[in-house]
Amino acid sequence: xxxxxxxxxxxxxxxxxxxxxxxxxxxxxxxxxxxxxxxxxxxxxxxxxxxxxxxxxxxxxxxxxxxxxxxxxxxxxxxxxxxxxxxxxxxxxxxxxxxxxxxxxxxxxxxxxxxxxxxxxxxxxxxxxxxxxxxxxxxxxxxxxxxxxxxxxxxxxxxxxxxxxxxxxxxxxxxxxxxxxxxxxxxxxxxxxxx
Amino acid sequence: xxxxxxxxxxxxxxxxxxxxxxxxxxxxxxxxxxxxxxxxxxxxxxxxxxxxxxxxxxxxxxxxxxxxxxxxxxxxxxxxxxxxxxxxxxxxxxxxxxxxxxxxxxxxxxxxxxxxxxxxxxxxxxxxxxxxxxxxxxxxxxxxxxxxxxxxxxxxxxxxxxxxxxxxxxxxxxxxxxxxxxxxxxxxxxxxxxx
Amino acid sequence: xxxxxxxxxxxxxxxxxxxxxxxxxxxxxxxxxxxxxxxxxxxxxxxxxxxxxxxxxxxxxxxxxxxxxxxxxxxxxxxxxxxxxxxxxxxxxxxxxxxxxxxxxxxxxxxxxxxxxxxxxxxxxxxxxxxxxxxxxxxxxxxxxxxxxxxxxxxxxxxxxxxxxxxxxxxxxxxxxxxxxxxxxxxxxxxxxxx
Amino acid sequence: xxxxxxxxxxxxxxxxxxxxxxxxxxxxxxxxxxxxxxxxxxxxxxxxxxxxxxxxxxxxxxxxxxxxxxxxxxxxxxxxxxxxxxxxxxxxxxxxxxxxxxxxxxxxxxxxxxxxxxxxxxxxxxxxxxxxxxxxxxxxxxxxxxxxxxxxxxxxxxxxxxxxxxxxxxxxxxxxxxxxxxxxxxxxxxxxxxx
Numbered sequence: 001x002x003x004x005x006x007x008x009x010x011x012x013x014x015x016x017x018x019x020x021x022x023x024x025x026x027x028x029x030x031x032x033x034x035x036x037x038x039x040x041x042x043x044x045x046x047x048x049x050x051x052x053x054x055x056x057x058x059x060x061x062x063x064x065x066x067x068x069x070x071x072x073x074x075x076x077x078x079x080x081x082x083x084x085x086x087x088x089x090x091x092x093x094x095x096x097x098x099x100x101x102x103x104x105x106x107x108x109x110x111x112x113x114x115x116x117x118x119x120x121x122x123x124x125x126x127x128x129x130x131x132x133x134x135x136x137x138x139x140x141x142x143x144x145x146x147x148x149x150x151x152x153x154x155x156x157x158x159x160x161x162x163x164x165x166x167x168x169x170x171x172x173x174x175x176x177x178x179x180x181x182x183x184x185x186x187x188x189x190x191x192x193x194x195x
Numbered sequence: 196x197x198x199x200x201x202x203x204x205x206x207x208x209x210x211x212x213x214x215x216x217x218x219x220x221x222x223x224x225x226x227x228x229x230x231x232x233x234x235x236x237x238x239x240x241x242x243x244x245x246x247x248x249x250x251x252x253x254x255x256x257x258x259x260x261x262x263x264x265x266x267x268x269x270x271x272x273x274x275x276x277x278x279x280x281x282x283x284x285x286x287x288x289x290x291x292x293x294x295x296x297x298x299x300x301x302x303x304x305x306x307x308x309x310x311x312x313x314x315x316x317x318x319x320x321x322x323x324x325x326x327x328x329x330x331x332x333x334x335x336x337x338x339x340x341x342x343x344x345x346x347x348x349x350x351x352x353x354x355x356x357x358x359x360x361x362x363x364x365x366x367x368x369x370x371x372x373x374x375x376x377x378x379x380x381x382x383x384x385x386x387x388x389x390x
Numbered sequence: 391x392x393x394x395x396x397x398x399x400x401x402x403x404x405x406x407x408x409x410x411x412x413x414x415x416x417x418x419x420x421x422x423x424x425x426x427x428x429x430x431x432x433x434x435x436x437x438x439x440x441x442x443x444x445x446x447x448x449x450x451x452x453x454x455x456x457x458x459x460x461x462x463x464x465x466x467x468x469x470x471x472x473x474x475x476x477x478x479x480x481x482x483x484x485x486x487x488x489x490x491x492x493x494x495x496x497x498x499x500x501x502x503x504x505x506x507x508x509x510x511x512x513x514x515x516x517x518x519x520x521x522x523x524x525x526x527x528x529x530x531x532x533x534x535x536x537x538x539x540x541x542x543x544x545x546x547x548x549x550x551x552x553x554x555x556x557x558x559x560x561x562x563x564x565x566x567x568x569x570x571x572x573x574x575x576x577x578x579x580x581x582x583x584x585x
Numbered sequence: 586x587x588x589x590x591x592x593x594x595x596x597x598x599x600x601x602x603x604x605x606x607x608x609x610x611x612x613x614x615x616x617x618x619x620x621x622x623x624x625x626x627x628x629x630x631x632x633x634x635x636x637x638x639x640x641x642x643x644x645x646x647x648x649x650x651x652x653x654x655x656x657x658x659x660x661x662x663x664x665x666x667x668x669x670x671x672x673x674x675x676x677x678x679x680x681x682x683x684x685x686x687x688x689x690x691x692x693x694x695x696x697x698x699x700x701x702x703x704x705x706x707x708x709x710x711x712x713x714x715x716x717x718x719x720x721x722x723x724x725x726x727x728x729x730x731x732x733x734x735x736x737x738x739x740x741x742x743x744x745x746x747x748x749x750x751x752x753x754x755x756x757x758x759x760x761x762x763x764x765x766x767x768x769x770x771x772x773x774x775x776x777x778x779x780x
Binding site for chain 3: 592593596597599600601603604605607608610611612613616617618621632635639642643646649650764
Binding site: 002005006008009011012013015016017020023024075076079082083086087089090093094097098101102103104107 | 202203206207209210211213214215217218220221222223226227228231242245249252253256259260374
């Protein structure tokens, strides 16, 4: 099974998700800076979600660089990830328009959690097709970030009922953790290239 | 004729369809769980259509893996399929917003039926360019699912006037039938690869 | 200059245009067939524009199959075509919502005319980079359809002030003319393949 | 690291941005030319932004033609550019709907400035991976346009508070400057091809 169409379809979905979220930033009626003020929380929500979709695209890109086979199960594990990402525009709008109050913040975190679980399952599905001693297995290593992120989200969700802004800080913190590029994968690709 | 652009264009259309359907999930005014409740049927409608578009993308991906020629007629058979899929956002919104009452459920089923017919015709158009003894012909085999699906939709559509929820169950059941990957096609590709 | 990104970007734009036009088919308030009735002209307008974008994609696909160089000028000739196509969602909505009265029908025709002119200029720009005796030059031949289409639109636009429905019939007739695949181009590609 | 997915994802984002901006051109209620009149400034705003996104796509295309490595930092420099471009639909709508009054014009210019800075940083990030004596370094040359554009925007932004229309003229002038294709890059590619 060829991986290029899975990548092309995923790239398309990533591109549409990251771009249509901006449609919730509706041009305000007034033409001065005061008219922009009420948009600030929606803008911040947009920035956070934009960074998250970019992170997922980045990681997806890195992951599939070392993938060789995409069997049936992988296609569905990938669609599962795209499903939760497709809900980003909705939770971004709901959380932004409500200034990150408790429930919208918790539901935003729930979608982050489900996407993180989907992204945790995806390489496991890939490993089943590549074997425990493959380059992929080596590159994934302990997958520390993939394991710790859902824990952070799971802690932040109940926290949102008490202090939603602190929960948002956790979401932003986990995003920062991921922005650091996955050196291990780059390392393996380089080594493979030298062979 | 090169098949890569047909795939790229189709992937783009699949990606946009599957993603813009979420625009109908509008962020509600309230900021608590009660405000989300009225969205539940729209969300379920979204999930069903998301799964259907993913199935069509999956099958399209599998089918074109073993395609070698795309002549004029194939391009239009493909556009015909994309046309019916492009109506998914509309029927998804109409059925979801009306809690799957009779008419919206029947029209949803009609679009499913027309997409199924279009997808039934597409490989036949491809076979005309590949010949009856090609790998494609072998991979399609009896095309049991492709033949039985339209029959189920055709039965469910009149049923929607009596019990629309039962019709929706049939739509969901046919989707489940398709989620099981098409082992025959994977089998043929593998064998071709061994040659 | 590599043509693959020009194709990828164009495919993306074609895919988004053909799909977002459906957003104007808004789910009606009622849940019976009567509620769908007012959507009929919008639906017909959608079908006509869908077919037109599909034709342009098809022709674009055929044309670039035999293109070898894309120099600076070609990129802008292509962007020029995409610009007029990007106005399809607007004129489709305006004409559909007003049941194809005179002005919306004339403006719809104007955008068709400008897109046809842009598509008439594109191969000429390509020929400048390929030479008069190239396969491209041979494949284009007399470009009868490309020359006759703008004439039909130019006739239909003033006609729309008297009988807009007759103008729409002309638009549909020209679309039919194009649906017939361009055998000449397929012929040249085949011959090139045999060399 | 493979550059093809970075290009595919970027093409997708470019294609969606350039196309969804047209959604702000809403079909007016009336069906005559007078009904179109209030849309004129929105249309002009659309044309300016369409040209700008096309320029960025063109330059991105040219730049990545001669790129060989895309390391972690490049991915984020690219995402940074896409982020500012993704705000084009918002500022285009705000400036257009307010007939380019001072604040919307200044904010439009601010997004142009940030995109220009992001595009100024991107090749520098690429150079870090390619070396000062690479074909890329040679092709960029003095990067006169890349350096002068942000200066023009920075001058136009405060000017918008006095004469917004003059600021818009500067934006359009910088766009014209860029439409002239970057001969240096084409030159280097050609020379590389001859080796």
